[in-house]
Amino acid sequence: MARSVQVLFACLVYLWLQALSVAQAGRQRYAVLHAGDEPMLQGTWSSGSGRVVTGPSFFNPRTRSFTAPPVPGQAYSFTQDGYWEFAKYRVTPNRKSLPFDIALPPPA
DSSP, rough: OOHHHHHHOOOOOOOOHHHHHHHHHHHHHHTTTTTOOOGGEEEEEETTTOOOSSSSSEETTTEEEEEOOOOOOEEEEEOOTTTEEEEEEEEOOOOOOOOSOEEEOOOO
C-alpha cells in the first residue's frame, strides 16, 4: 500500500513539473504582446486567392443574407480598438445530385 502511494505521489509531482514547464513556455512564447499592444494588430488577412472576406459582404447578420465566395478560404479582420472577425467558407462534396447550390452561414 505504501509503495503505491509513493508511486502515485511521484507521478503527481512529475505531472505538476511538466505542467509548470508548459506554462512557462507559453508565457515566454506570448510575452511579445502585453496589455496595450492590441492596436498593433490591425488589418485584414485572407488565405488563398483572397476571395473570402469578412463583414457584411460575406454574412450580414441584420438581413441574415450570405454571399458565397467563388472559392473556399478564410479571412481574419482586426480593428484598432481590439475587435476581431473571422470568416471561413468551406466546400464539402455532396454525393447527392441537387439542382441547386447549398451554402450555409457560419454558426451564430
